[in-house]
Amino acid sequence: MEPTRVMIGVNQSSIKGYPYPSISSQRAFEWTLQKIIRDNTSGFKLVFLHVQVPDEDGFNDMDSIYASPEDFKSMKNREKKRGLHLLEYFVNRCHEIGVACEAWIQKGDPQETICHEVKRVQPDFLVVGCRGLGPFQRVFVGTVSEFCVKHAECPVITIKRRAEDTPQDPVDD
């Protein structure tokens, strides 16, 4: 019997930055371990997807000087490397517990990219964290999870951040 393949969308903390996972993606991961996988570690395979949003003006590192195409290239590599450190966190946890996993990075719009990867990878289901914002906040922030619930071609389960984990500004992560 093939293991159940669970895709989990993960992103970095908007407060602490890389390599720290956001509270909501960490919560989605821990919830999946506790409530779904439990002690059946051989029955599941986790596939982690991290989508990096390309910076619109290309200046993520304000303290760096970009004088040549090479400099931009090195910046891109640096960003990617930070993404890898984020994934390392999840892969290490899986290794400790003994759950098979895969992890990769894509650049693009998070919601579109997640749905595209679902189509390509065909997981049994997708887990996404969400910040549990009120309707007023949602209008401005937009929610990746709502988009995925509507558009992903597999079942989707949305895990809300716990009240006690919510930072003062609920939009932050």
Place this chain on the structure above:
Amino acid sequence: MEPTRVMIGVNQSSIKGYPYPSISSQRAFEWTLQKIIRDNTSGFKLVFLHVQVPDEDGFNDMDSIYASPEDFKSMKNREKKRGLHLLEYFVNRCHEIGVACEAWIQKGDPQETICHEVKRVQPDFLVVGCRGLGPFQRVFVGTVSEFCVKHAECPVITIKRRAEDTPQDPVDD
């Protein structure tokens, strides 16, 4: 470690009636067994909820004569009994497989009642089937699953009916 408590909303087939489960609720149940529970039967407890919609004019059985309050009472009991036969199907399957379960019937509006029961019973997550209708059909049919995703106070996973199981009229079940 407490078992993971999974609530599954189940209803009867709109084509075959009681005691046959709808294609989408049967699919939601089988999916949960295959993809989540797998062979970890002791790690989970299924809680089945069937919501009966009260008939607006009170005449579900056109061939019966209602001459006294007692007749109406017996009708209600008959309805309830049919609901019990529906639940019997799921409880029997669980018993065969060795998964702990509970099942009960409530009267009311399905989406409101499911969300109310989630609040009361506090399952770890809720599984609901859905017919996978297009946006045009959804406007007329309304979808219980969309309402639950938005309003239930626990994570919700929506399982779509498979294409090959879809009857000629996709609104039917």
